[in-house]
Amino acid sequence: MHLLGVGKESIIMVYLLGVLFTSVLTGSYKWGILHSFTSLMILNFLFTEPRFTFIIYSSNDIILLVFFLITAVVSGTVTSKLQKQIEISERNEATTKILYQTASGFLPVSGKKSIIHQGMIFIKEFAGFDSAVCLEEDATYCFEAPKNEHSYLSYPIESNQLRLGELRIFNENRQPDPQSELIVQAVATQLAIALDREHLYMEREEIRIAMEREHLRSTLLRSVAHDLRTPLTGLSGAANLLADNYETLSYEERQKLAMDMSEEIIWLTNLVENILNMTRISDAQLLLHKEEEVIDDIVSQALSHISRLLKDRPFTVHLPDEVVMVQADGKLLVQVLINLLENAIRHTDPNSSISLEVVKMDHTLKISVCDTGSGIDPNIKTKIFEKFVTLDRSISDGKRGIGLGLAICKAIVDAHGGTIVARDNEPAGTCMILTLPLEDQIWNEK
Structure with a gap:
């Protein structure tokens, strides 16, 4: 230097x-x-x-x-x-x-167990401790708590001064550092917020479901009361007329009154059957009793129930040349065809033609009920298979009905593993097309 x-x-x-x-x-x-x-x-x-x-x-x-x-x-x-x-x-x-x-990790998580699991993951990942969440509403049940673990630190999980439970940190005789302590407290706070949010969501969902059930019940009662009044009034008037003027009425007049009463009774019977079926569907009690049924017999039973409604209307039936067997609940399948045919009758003029066609395909059975009426109203086309959807109430069963027929048809067809769709019938009208799996397809799947 x-x-x-x-x-x-x-x-x-x-x-x-x-x-x-x-x-x-x-x-x-x-x-x-x-x-x-x-x-x-x-x-x-x-x-x-x-x-x-x-x-x-x-x-x-x-x-x-x-x-x-x-x-x-x-x-x-x-x-x-x-x-x-x-x-x-x-x-x-x-x-x-x-x-x-x-904080952001809890936002997309829903469900009590998922929220608790997410909190435990954060504790393990960021603080390095095993943990358990004990909720008082579950009788102090601890989610995923280690067995025979006695050494732990407890942090309260509180929301709006209400104690929801506690977060337990199994420290194995070592104390968390200040950073870990802050993370654990933050997770406990976020757990309280997320659990409180989940509780509010469940309460809101229960209220919504209760309101929807009440709305459906009110709609059903209102619709049933409205639609029962007309046929009952007709039945009462026809019966009184027959009782008071039986001798003075001609044979043709008495026959006409009797046929009118029969039609109203058939309609009431089908209405009650639809209500009972919808009740079973809503309660998840629609049980199928499948057997090998001949499709020709099912079609014949359906036609026998609505023969008087058809009267002199142009009506054609096309059935396969061979005997076709289908694994189905015959009674419910007959109800589907009755509902579809009644819809076609109510939606068309007396001179409009109706056809029922059964076609056997490779592995499915196709059944079409077509009419030449005015077609499906655009306002209800997208929700035609929902409950309580009718034309005249803007809520498609026809000019008189509570809007259950097509909803029941869809539920029954879905239960059979099939499909049902509505198509426009060229040049005019509507086609209801349902498909059912054939027995050979069922056995191949098994």
Whole structure:
């Protein structure tokens, strides 16, 4: 250094840099202070006169060394504290990210068990502890608690001053650090918020279902009361007319009144049958009693129930030339055809034609009921198979009906593993097309 002409002032800067590097690399101001004293002694030993001794003659060197010591201690302490603040900021940033992930991680989760499982995952991932959630509403049942584990820390899960349960951290005789403690408390808070939100959602859903049931019940009662009034009034009038004027009425008039009464009774019978079937469907009690049925017999039974409604209307039936067997509940399948044919009759003029066609395909049986009426109203086309959908009430059974026929048809066909759709009939009218799996397909699937 002397040969290069470097003075003590420049050499001091080298040692100051050493102090700074020591404080930064070690992360402790104590090492920086120790390095300051060490540098002072080395500087005194090597670069002050007399050299290679710890004796100082010059007062300038003493002042220079004192200032060096003060500068080294201050700069080392400031650098070390700055380094500490950087480390604290980094830890706080990491903790903030964890808390954000925890808060946002509960948002898409629904269901009590899923929420609790998500909280336990966060505890394990971010804090490193096994945990369990004990809810008081479940008789203090703990979800996924380790067996024979007695050492744990408890954190309350509270929402709006209401205690929902507790979060247990199995610490295995080690205490969580402040960061882990903060994470656990945050998870407990988020658990309370999520569980409270789930409870409110379930209450709202129960209220919605209850309101929907009440609405359906009111609609059913209103529709039944409305539709029973007309046929009962007709039956009462016809019966009174026959009773009071039986002798004066001609044979044709008595026959006409009797046929009218028969039609109303048939309609009432089908109405009651549809209501009973819909009740079973709504209560999930629609049981199928499948047997091998001949499709010709099913069609014949359906036609016998509505023969009087057809009267002189143009009506055609096309059946396969061969005997076709289908695995089905014959009584329910007959009800489907009756509902479809009644819909076609009510939606068309007396002179409009109706056809029923049965076609055997490779593995399915296709049954089509087509009419030449005005077609499906666009307002109800997308919801024609829903309950209580009728034309005249904007809520498709026809001009008189409670809107259950097609809904029942869909439920019965779906229960048989088939499909039912509504198509436009060219050039005019509507076709209701249902398909059923044939018995050979069923046996192949088995």
